[in-house]
Amino acid sequence: PPAAKSEIEKLKRDKADQTMVDQKIDCAVCKDEFKWGDDFIELPCEHKYHPDCIMPWLEQHNSCPVCRFELKTDDTSY
Template identity: 40%
Template sequence: MASSQDSTQQPFHWHYSGFEDKSFHFHGRALLLIIILFSLLILFTLLCLYARWVCRYRHHSAASPSTNAAAAAPEGAAAGLDLATINSFPTLLHRSSSSDEQAQCSICLCSFRYEEKVKVLPDCNHAYHPECVDEWLSSRSSCPLCRASLRVDTPTPTPTPTPTPIP
C-alpha cells in the first residue's frame, strides 16, 4: 500500500523556464501601487530635507546674539549692564563649606577651587567666576541661574511744586 501512495504523490519539480525575465511584468494595480509608493518615498525625503533646513536656519538665527538682543530689548534700553554696575558687585574668595558638595560656576560649569575669586550677585547671592559673569552681564541684565533682574532703576526725582505768586 505504501508503494501505491508513493506513486500517486509526485515529487515537486522546479521549472526554471517559468522564471525568465520575459515573463516578469507589472500590470494594472501593481504598477499603480509601485508608482504611489515611489512618490510617497520621494515626498517623505523632501519633507525630511525641508525640516532639516528649517532646524538649521533656526539654530543659525539663534546663534547670532546681536540680532536677538536687539529684538528682545525695548527701544532705547541697553540689553546688558554698564561696566560700573558690573564692577560694583562684590568679589570674594571661595571657601568650601563641605567636601562632598562642590560649588560650581553655572556659566562655565567648572568647580570653584579653594580661595578662588568669585563674584556674588546681590539679592540672589549666586556666585560665578568674575570673567564668566562679567561677560554674561555685559549682554544681559539678569542672574544666569535664577534670572533675577539686576538692573538698578534710579528713582526719577519728583518735581517739587513751585509756589505761584498771588497778585
C-alpha cells in the same frame, strides 16, 4: 540690555574658601567646582560665578543666567 556698570561694580567679589570647596559649590556658567582661592563674583540672588564666566554675560544682559534676577541697566529704552 547690559547691566549698569555701577551695578557690576557693587557686586560681591571674593575668593573661594574651604566651606565653598567642601559644599562643592560650582560656577553656574561653566559648572566647574570652585577651588580654594578661586576668585568669584556673587550676584544679589546668591549665584556665584568665575569673573571670566559672568562678565561677558553682564556686558550684554542685566540678569542672572540661572534665575533671571535683574540688575539695573543704563538702557533708558528698557
